[in-house]
Amino acid sequence: MGKTTRWGLHTFFKGGSSLPGVITKKLDPTVLGALAKDFEVVIVTGTNGKTLTTALTYQVLKQKYPDIITNPTGANMQQGIISTFLTHHSFKKTTHKKIAVLEVDEASLVHVTKYIKPKAILFTNVFRDQMDRFGEIYTIYRMMTDGAALAPNATIVSNGDAPIFNSVETVNPRVYFGFDHLPDGEEMAHFNTDGVLCPHCQNILHYKFITYSNLGKYYCPNCDFKRPELAYRLTEMVHTDHESSEFKIEGETFKINVGGLYNVYNALSAYSIGRIFDVPPADIRKGFELSEKVFGRQESIKVGDKEIIINLVKNPVGLNQILEMIALDPEPFSLVSVLNANYADGIDISWIWDANYEKIQDMNIQQVTASGERVEDIAIRLEVAGVPKEDLKVIPNLQDVIKDFKNAPTNRIYVLATYTAVLQLRKELANQGHVKEGM
Known part of the structure; x- marks a missing residue:
């Protein structure tokens, strides 16, 4: 029914990214688990950067794993993800590894991991967003950790420069990526910045350097809370402008075809997933080069x-x-x-x-x-x-x-x-x- 609905929408109308999933889920609420059972899954969630990070990760992994799917239209709730699997579903058995890179809305994560047990869950960042829907940043983060906890063997790959991602213990194993491109100094975040209180003692956090907002090499001057050890490090910002960015990760030079420091974080997170899946740096570089600018x-x-x-x-x-x-x-x-x-x-x-x-x-x-x-x-x-x-x-x-x-x-x-x-x-x-x- 789902595949037939999708065929009808794309044949006679202008497409539809969620309705096939709505109908399929109505007939079988657990269908997502059956559709995803032959896939090794990466989930990308967080406030900002999900769509571009998903696109970059998809291209990076595609260099080694050609049988790979993603949800490029931004349909990142449960019904849209069901539709993504329906698009690529085949009743034929395959013996090679299949990969799915899925952008998932923060509040929908718990509904997805109820049925899908991913290999990795990528946390991009948590900033104040859609207050009427999400509430404050700590509410958003609790949604994310609750969703991850339903897949306790999934590794959380998160931005080590964000204090909130080191604020509570999780049942999931964790690895961190971050920036390590500047000498240590002494900074404090702008007064209108969220998430700069130490979760242990509520003192205001200090920084050895700040990249933007509350991201950077943070530490608490009043207790032992500080940025965790980074598994994947950006070591140099070579150049960034309004059209592109060039940088070094662990000594290797990479370039993406979009500007802005925030997009370099997206690339670093995609690099981290690539290395977890044993994609060599040369293939990651090629994946970045092949990535096109995405919707909006x-x-x-x-x-x-x-x-x-x-x-x-x-x-x-x-x-x-x-x-x-x-x-x-x-x-x-x-x-x-x-x-x-x-x-x-x-x-x-x-x-x-x-x-x-x-x-x-x-x-x-x-x-x-x-x-x-x-x-x-x-x-x-x-x-x-x-x-x-x-x-x-x-x-x-x-x-x-x-x-x-x-x-x-x-x-x-x-x-x-x-x-x-x-x-x-x-x-x-x-x-x-x-x-x-x-x-």
Whole structure:
């Protein structure tokens, strides 16, 4: 039934990534376990970076294990994961190793590991995100550890630079990756940073160095809490700009085709999984080179003579990192900020006031546009950030935003959009013939 539903959706409609899973699960609530039984599984979860990390990990492992599947459309809840297995399901028996690299929503992890026992579960990071759905960061992390505990033999591979991942004991074995590229100094995180209290004594953590937000080589000056030993270390940042990043991991040089320090963490996590699966560095390098930009992550689309670069934003830390990345662009550009507040975006939009929109004052931005279902809220935020009211375009309708691209004073336009806004934007771009339908 699931495979038939998928065939019908893709043959007569424009596809569907979750409905086949919904129907299949309705008929057999335990079907996920049967579908995944012949696969060695890697799960990727966390607040930011899941989609790109999953894509990088998939390409890395594919160099050694060609029979590999993933869920590239972002359908990361249980029904979407069932649909992923249905897409590749065969009734024929195979003797070679099959791999599945699955992006899984943090709150859905417990529903997936109930049926799938992965070899590794990758924790990217935990930042404040969708407060109406998740609550604070410690609530998110408890969801993740509860999900991992249902597969106690799975190794948790996590960001050692994040204090929260070392804050509680787990039933699962753990290994850590992190940055080790700077000499020791003495720093403290910005006052508006979550997760900087020592879990043992509640003292404010200090850092030998900080990469961004609360990530870095942390320690507590009041007790013995400190960053754990790293199994996989980034040893040098060679170069990063708005389009690419080059770096060294354990002395080996790698490059990815996206900019930003936050994406280097994604690459380091994919490297860590690759090494756990015995993929040699040369193949990891090739996997990175073959990885393409994914949905809403520095995705470049041509509209006439304009280059539109779409970036998904959903929380303060992620938006701040994207602003840091686009600030590296040496050419003048225009900026469009699109804010929706649907369930998939997070209904609570108070996060925009914790994001550092003030940074745009330091950039070579020729035009700023506000749009989206909450256009008035983002327009006010941009005004408070220093954009003069007379210089701010307010265009609620995305159809009109796309039409206005041709009037932009620059060839490059960066779009910062929440999840459903990205979907709406891509749908309208497809309707106008600028991209193909789908992701």
